Amino acid sequence: MSDNGRVPTNKPDTEPEAQREAKPTAKKKPQVTSSPERRRELLDTAAEVFAAQGYNATTVRKIADAAGMLAGSLYYHFDSKESMLDEILSAFLTELWEGYDAVLAAGLGPRETIEALVTESFREIDRHRAAVAIYQKESRTLSAQPRFHYLSDSQQKFEKAWLGTLERGVAAKAFRADLDIRLTYRFVRDTVWVAASWYRPGGQHSPDEIARQYLSMVLDGIALRPT
Amino acid sequence: MSDNGRVPTNKPDTEPEAQREAKPTAKKKPQVTSSPERRRELLDTAAEVFAAQGYNATTVRKIADAAGMLAGSLYYHFDSKESMLDEILSAFLTELWEGYDAVLAAGLGPRETIEALVTESFREIDRHRAAVAIYQKESRTLSAQPRFHYLSDSQQKFEKAWLGTLERGVAAKAFRADLDIRLTYRFVRDTVWVAASWYRPGGQHSPDEIARQYLSMVLDGIALRPT
DNA sequence: CCACTTCCCTAACAAGTGTTTGGTAGGTTA
DNA sequence: TAACCTACCAAACACTTGTTAGGGAAGTGG
Numbered sequence: 354m355s356d357n358g359r360v361p362t363n364k365p366d367t368e369p370e371a372q373r374e375a376k377p378t379a380k381k382k383p384q385v386t387s388s389p390e391r392r393r394e395l396l397d398t399a400a401e402v403f404a405a406q407g408y409n410a411t412t413v414r415k416i417a418d419a420a421g422m423l424a425g426s427l428y429y430h431f432d433s434k435e436s437m438l439d440e441i442l443s444a445f446l447t448e449l450w451e452g453y454d455a456v457l458a459a460g461l462g463p464r465e466t467i468e469a470l471v472t473e474s475f476r477e478i479d480r481h482r483a484a485v486a487i488y489q490k491e492s493r494t495l496s497a498q499p500r501f502h503y504l505s506d507s508q509q510k511f512e513k514a515w516l517g518t519l520e521r522g523v524a525a526k527a528f529r530a531d532l533d534i535r536l537t538y539r540f541v542r543d544t545v546w547v548a549a550s551w552y553r554p555g556g557q558h559s560p561d562e563i564a565r566q567y568l569s570m571v572l573d574g575i576a577l578r579p580t
Numbered sequence: 581m582s583d584n585g586r587v588p589t590n591k592p593d594t595e596p597e598a599q600r601e602a603k604p605t606a607k608k609k610p611q612v613t614s615s616p617e618r619r620r621e622l623l624d625t626a627a628e629v630f631a632a633q634g635y636n637a638t639t640v641r642k643i644a645d646a647a648g649m650l651a652g653s654l655y656y657h658f659d660s661k662e663s664m665l666d667e668i669l670s671a672f673l674t675e676l677w678e679g680y681d682a683v684l685a686a687g688l689g690p691r692e693t694i695e696a697l698v699t700e701s702f703r704e705i706d707r708h709r710a711a712v713a714i715y716q717k718e719s720r721t722l723s724a725q726p727r728f729h730y731l732s733d734s735q736q737k738f739e740k741a742w743l744g745t746l747e748r749g750v751a752a753k754a755f756r757a758d759l760d761i762r763l764t765y766r767f768v769r770d771t772v773w774v775a776a777s778w779y780r781p782g783g784q785h786s787p788d789e790i791a792r793q794y795l796s797m798v799l800d801g802i803a804l805r806p807t
Numbered sequence: 808c809c810a811c812t813t814c815c816c817t818a819a820c821a822a823g824t825g826t827t828t829g830g831t832a833g834g835t836t837a
Numbered sequence: 838t839a840a841c842c843t844a845c846c847a848a849a850c851a852c853t854t855g856t857t858a859g860g861g862a863a864g865t866g867g
Contacts, residue, residue, distance in 0.1 A: 387844080407721060409636040413825060425826075426845050434825065464803070490717060493777065494634060529804050536785065536793050537802060543774040544767050550720065551766055558763070566763050574801030575764060576691070577756050614813085640855060652857075653815050661855065 387430045392440075395420055395430055400441045400483035408438060408491050438487070439500065445484035446507050449477050457514055463522030464572070470515070471568055474545045475560040478552055485549035515542060541571060614657045619667075622647055622657055627668045627710035635665060635718050665714070666727065672711035673734050676704050684741055690749030691799070697742070698795055701772045702787040705779055712776035742769060768798060 398419045402411050413434050414424040431437050456469040478485050492508070495501040515538050522528035548563065558566075625646045629638050640661050641651040658664050683696040705712050719735070722728040742765050749755035775790065785793075 391844080405721075407634065407636055407718075409634060410721070412823080414823090422844090423846055425828090425847080428826065429844060432826095491634075494632075494637070526804055528802050532797060532802060533785070533793055536790065537797060539775070539778055540771050540794060540797060543777075544771040547770040547774055548766070550770075558760070563763065566760055567767060570759060570764060570767060570798065570801070572801050572803040574797070574799050575755050575759060576799040577753055618814085639853080641853095649814090650816060651855080652817080655856065656814060659856095 392430055395427070396437060396441055396444075397483075399437045400487065403438065403441070404483040404486040404490075408487065435500070438491075438495075441484050442488060442495075442501070443503065445477075445481045445488065446503070448481070450507070450510075452477060453511075453514065462527065463518050463525055464527045466518045467522070467572075468564075468568055470518070471541075471545060471571075472561060472564040475548065475552075475564040475567075478546075478549045479554055479560040482549050482552060482554065485546060489546050489549055511542070512538065544571075619657055622654070623664060623668055623671075624710075626664045627714065630665065630668070631710040631713040631717075635714065662727070665718075665722075668711050669715060669722075669728070670730065672704075672708045672715065673730070675708070677734070677737075679704060680738075680741065689754065690745050690752055691754045693745045694749070694799075695791075695795055697745070698768075698772060698798075699788060699791040702775065702779075702791040702794075705773075705776045706781055706787040709776050709779060709781065712773060716773050716776060738769070739765065771798075 395416075399416045402416050402419050406415070412424075413427055416434075416437075417424040417427055420427070427437075431440075452473045453470065456466065456473055459466075459469070461469060488504075492504050496504040496508070516534065519528060519534050519538060523530050523534065544567070552563070622643075626643045629643050629646050633642070639651075640654055643661075643664075644651045644654055647654070654664075658667075679700045680697065683693065683700055686693075686696070688696060715731075719731050723731040723735070743761065746755060746761050746765060750757050750761065771794070779790070
């Protein structure tokens with residue numbers, strides 16, 4: 354894989370004066386200075402609105418409302434509505450893969466790897482529930498756009514990690530061999546991520562508790578076996 | 581529950597002359613005659629576009645394009661974009677509950693009921709994949725609108741059926757008692773329906789095959805037990 | 808031939824969309 | 838005090854949106 358599923362972040366980087374008086378051929382926005390903290394704040398509220406209403410149904414005026422300012426003012430911080438979405442998703446994916454890569458590099462057995470991946474996933478949902486909800490709703494449509502191609506990359510890396518682990522598990526006789534592994538992958542993947550649509554932080558169950566219950570169901574089944 | 585989770589269908593009904601020359605106070609559209617077959621055709625293509633692009637991102641011009649006509653012409657058949665969505669979803673839910681009600685009325689044991697519900701669900705996905713995809717994406721936002729309140733009703737009836745069956749199963753010692761039943765319900769429900777986002781009719785697996793695999797996973801787990 | 812129906816087109820509408828431009832209040836630095 | 842920077846507002850822009858009004862072509866029945 355060329356360059357992992359990570360993300361070509363277009364972080365602030367504070368534009369190191371490279372175009373203060375710069376070339377008259379400059380095509381892109383001058384992108385004025387804007388404190389990273391304020392950006393984060395605004396991106397967080399934007400993410401909430403996106404998650405609640407859907408990206409396309411969300412107007413920049415709604416975001417501005419939620420942030421207590423006027424629509425045009427958003428363009429002091431970001432150069433487009435799409436950029437906000439981009440930054441929200443790429444920031445999330447970056448953090449997500451930090452966690453995943455750590456798990457995958459730990460050299461655990463297949464069953465333990467699955468357990469760790471699931472647990473890590475629910476923790477990410479806890480931390481980035483809005484971003485996950487957006488990702489889950491818009492990912493398929495967005496990944497067609499070149500700008501959001503990194504979504505496909507991430508998804509491929511994701512699939513490779515899970516499928517590989519499941520296969521290792523079958524080979525090691527930790528998992529059943531009679532199940533279609535690709536179907537199993539889809540089921541597991543979907544269930545984990547849709548949780549973002551009903552999960553509310555501070556609710557009944559902690560992320561770890563949810564992960565435990567989920568793993569118990571998927572690994573051992575809900576049927577009561579005769580003893 | 582007042583009137584079950586079914587649906588206040590605004591089917592064609594071909595408007596039984598009730599307003600041919602009717603009352604000048606008529607506030608709503610005269611709703612011209614339009615063959616039910618053509619309506620179905622148009623609704624099917626509309627559903628495809630809605631499912632692919634999302635409801636809000638879908639313009640009436642895109643639907644018209646896909647149908648090979650111009651945007652305004654759609655309004656000969658329907659009186660709004662929202663009406664199309666309404667008809668698509670309510671038609672789907674009506675058919676869905678026909679199947680579900682049959683299963684629930686069959687008087688099966690808890691485990692067999694779950695199996696039948698899951699199987700029935702995957703069959704519905706096979707038949708109404710576009711409608712299911714739309715439902716799954718837009719349901720949460722739509723059910724806020726009064727017009728789409730029947731989505732909430734349906735969802736409640738849905739939850740009651742599944743939760744009830746799971747509880748019966750625990751009481752009958754068919755299912756494990758140590759799992760949070762509400763969490764289990766959510767996991768199962770979600771996994772079944774998200775399948776609509778990747779399922780393609782005519783693919784590798786038939787709906788019944790997918791149901792079998794899924795049930796095997798959920799009921800018995802993916803872990804290989806020592807014999 | 809005429810009347811009528813069915814189905815679509817042409818052309819426009821008002822409202823809402825993302826975005827830009829120029830300005831300005833308040834703070835910091837010199 | 839003057840110069841400057843940050844973070845916002847006010848007002849408009851060009852375009853897209855869902856929707857409507859009027860018309861016309863093709864077919865059917867009398």
